Amino acid sequence: MSAQTDKVVHWLLSSLEPRSELFHVGQYCGDWQASTAGRAKASFHIVLHGSMWLHFADGRESIPVSEGEAVFLLRDVPHWLSPDPINPKVGTAAGDQPIERRGTMQPLDESISGSVGLACGFVEFQSIVSRAIVSLFPEILIVRHGDDAYRGIHVLFDLIRVEGQRGIDEPSPLIDRLVELLLFYAVRDAAHHDTVTSGLAALMQRTGFNTLVATIIESPGDAWTTDSMAAFANMSRTAFYKHFSEASGHPPMQFVTLIRMRLAADLLQQGLPISRAGEMVGYQSESAFAHAFKRTMGTQPGAWRRQRDGLSQSAARLH
Template sequence: MLSHADAFSDWLLEDLELHSTQFHVGQYCGAWQASTSGHRRASFHVVLHGSCWRHLPAGTTRRAHRVALAAGDAVFLLNHQPHCPSPDPQPPAPGRESARDGQMTPPDAPGQEAPGGLGLACGFFEFKSGLEDLVLGLLPDHVIARHDQPTQHGARQIFELIRAEAQLDPHAPSPLIARLTSHLFVYTLRALDSNDELAPCFWALLRRPAFVQLIAAIVATPGERWTTASMAYLVHMSRARFCK
């Protein structure tokens, strides 16, 4: 039986008509900084091997922060924003968050990766539905899928397929990488189901049995005039308890 998050993920992906396209696959060594900023599109980074830091500058509703990434981790940036992965734990100078430094080279064969190097698969998301702005408003501006999360067991198998495809022909990147990354995004949404830090308010409601019926009704009949009173009545609560 699907979890509430899985069912909602299916609804999201069906209505968004998600399509991903590959940007580049390769590896960095030494001093470098990568970014998919500047293209005005949602994007992703999948760490194929090695480790790095992902930097996100302060925004209108968030503080600047960094996060360590290891092989098998994936970052999905669901809207355009300055950001960069780099080997340096210190953030770049203000205004350089979208800069790209260093040279990306073709990925090495498995087991022959350069010490200290980083393998990276990057690309973009396109949402072909008119619901894009509305639905993406229900999600965080970025989501991280960790390779060691219990909910990511299936994602690890997809990651291994991505890594295998990335190493086939450095001069002709596999189109399957983009398709596999779309599937990886499903597991990323699933990760929201168990992460209080990442889960936005609406998503967190999916873990509250009392509200599941309400969310299902809103999704089924979005044209209804959903007032506090009608929502409270549907879940058999007083207005005061519902608001609390």
């Protein structure tokens, strides 16, 4: 991976801001069917022991998932899990019947033959920026045994399994943090193979675009315009706008604003004054910066910093 691509991956990871929410941890036995679909949220399924199949309501090919593997569904994809490799909805009209849930989750016990241990839940991406970035991701990320990332993250599966054995009534809150770490590793591994997002992957594969994106991240305060970016990429304005928008999923200046606001948020969290943070990402007017920040992040810069300061203080009290 080039230094420019690596810089974009680092920015991508720092921009995700995921918050995991465990739904349940335990195991199913016998005939069962489960799903996290229908709640308008991203979700995850981590196989702690045994194996299962991931089925889709649109009839796409079912996916086997085994012990020590994980699935992150980054959209509310109609799906269900089961021990049966045959998709029961193949041949039916999409949406003609609700997803049926069967079986009762029991405490983890690997000694029971045929059981499947699972940790399942939801992931919320907290800022408008992170949700915009995730909108470029494929619907599904899967962590496999054979992935390059697996060598570094297999311990996370072991820790989740240990925490899950504490019981299904009051599962350990540490599982949420471990799932977030697992997602970071999954995204980084996929990004290193240019498969995380069709947008960033396409940008990074195009000569001129990869260096451009890295330079924008490095120098967000420069006077970037569509014309200057087109010149940087040695393209006409019309061709640049078309190809960049198609690749990233955003018009060029909207993409620049996403980068600027994320970097500004980091500067605010470091304690810089609002005016200085705005200046460093290209805004001479504090009011213009505040307007752009609110439009992108969903809140005013001062309110965002106070909220983050409150979260940091709460975390410090927990420790």
